[in-house]
Amino acid sequence: MTDTRNLPRDLAWAQQLQHAAGAVGQQHLDLIIDQTGWHKAFTPILKDFNPPLLWCSLLAGTPHEALGDDAPLLLRLDLQDDAHQQWLEDLIEHFAGEPRLLAMLSPAPFDDLARHLRHCLQITWPDGEGLLRFYDPRLIASVDDMLTSEQKTLFHGQTRMWAWLDRDGQPAWLAGQWSPMRRWPEQLPTLHLDRGQVDRFTSSTEAEAATLAFIFQYGPQGHAREALFKQMRAACWQADVLNLLDQRDREGLVQRYVVHGPGFLQKSPWIGRIALWNAGHLKPGQLWIDLPVEPALRPLPAPPAP
Known part of the structure; x- marks a missing residue:
């Protein structure tokens, strides 16, 4: 070889x-x-x-x-x-x-x-x-x-x-x-x-744009682009599961997903706000109002050395 x-x-x-x-x-x-x-x-x-x-x-x-x-x-x-x-x-x-x-x-x-x-x-x-x-x-x-x-x-x-x-x-x-x-x-x-496949593929193209926007706004900060894209794609899929159609709601979920990891939706205070959303007590664009976002973004793990 x-x-x-x-x-x-x-x-x-x-x-x-x-x-x-x-x-x-x-x-x-x-x-x-x-x-x-x-x-x-x-x-x-x-x-x-x-x-x-x-x-x-x-x-x-x-x-x-x-x-x-x-x-x-x-x-x-x-x-x-x-x-x-x-x-x-x-x-x-x-x-x-x-x-x-x-x-x-x-x-x-x-x-x-x-x-x-x-x-x-x-x-x-x-x-x-x-x-x-x-x-x-x-x-x-x-x-x-x-x-x-x-x-x-x-x-x-x-x-x-x-x-x-x-x-x-x-x-x-x-x-x-x-x-x-x-x-x-x-x-x-x-x-x-089918419609589910179309939505799944659309979330990938949305994640691509979100990855580029994230790097443009925050810089690489040690992020491996491939790993960042996969996190963005998982976040966009989660936005589809929650039926988030408003762009502000989707961007809010993606940002928090990258900062806190996939388990953040199961923790306070987000779990309460998600319950309000699912019960229909919040309007589009209101899901993330007043909920904190970590000011310092945690870098994703660096890729292994080739």
């Missing part, structure tokens, strides 16, 4: 991806580039890349094709080719600090993988339809958490492993469910989310 302890972080992750591919006998690595809002389109670069590589827009041929240069791009790198290996390192370095790259280990033929991922991008819910932004590395774990076991089988079915850099720049991995014995129906079932 390659020793990556003394390598620059970007190069270390590139070598980890190559080693993971080699461990399962793959000579290629698949990447999704999230172009959303990026200042320069990658399509011209991919068209002129030498030696050529397999690539496509994941929105080609879908109702969302008009997004054009904001579309996620799927590309396959040949890990036996020095130029492709170098470009893997260059891409990781190019997007350093940006949540843009999602890597996959997939034994599927490239066209089959692209077709499968395009299908998984298009979802429906009780009152609408749209894109499932699993290609955003910040959301892939939340997508997996939201899906039912049957939906996970479909979603992960062409992939052995997903990989990305988390909010702290550390490698993160998620197992797929690829099986050489699985046979897919000609028409794949639609990924339909």
Whole structure:
């Protein structure tokens, strides 16, 4: 196994991806580039890349094709080719600090993988339809958490492993469910989310915004961003359980959850105020009035040394 302890972080992750591919006998690595809002389109670069590589827009041929240069791009790198290996390192370095790259280990033929991922991008819910932004590395774990076991089988079915850099720049991995014995129906079932799944996923996007706002307001203070996000997400889920719709109430719960930990709702004086809320004696926006917030925020535990 390659020793990556003394390598620059970007190069270390590139070598980890190559080693993971080699461990399962793959000579290629698949990447999704999230172009959303990026200042320069990658399509011209991919068209002129030498030696050529397999690539496509994941929105080609879908109702969302008009997004054009904001579309996620799927590309396959040949890990036996020095130029492709170098470009893997260059891409990781190019997007350093940006949540843009999602890597996959997939034994599927490239066209089959692209077709499968395009299908998984298009979802429906009780009152609408749209894109499932699993290609955003910040959301892939939340997508997996939201899906039912049957939906996970479909979603992960062409992939052995997903990989990305988390909010702290550390490698993160998620197992797929690829099986050489699985046979897919000609028409794949639609990924339909119920209201609870939609709420659960929405709380993740809310937590992402809350994490950024918290760090902007208070600074890092020793907080690991990934751990902070998970606390924010748990707090947003708790706000949904309490049916808190007012933004002031939700922000108040999130702030106290981060300061005091998940058990604070079971302690005085908060438990009494929650009882008043559940009994309907408080109006929206009144839940946290006059209740204290610790002025000095306790730092979350620092992440372990790599």
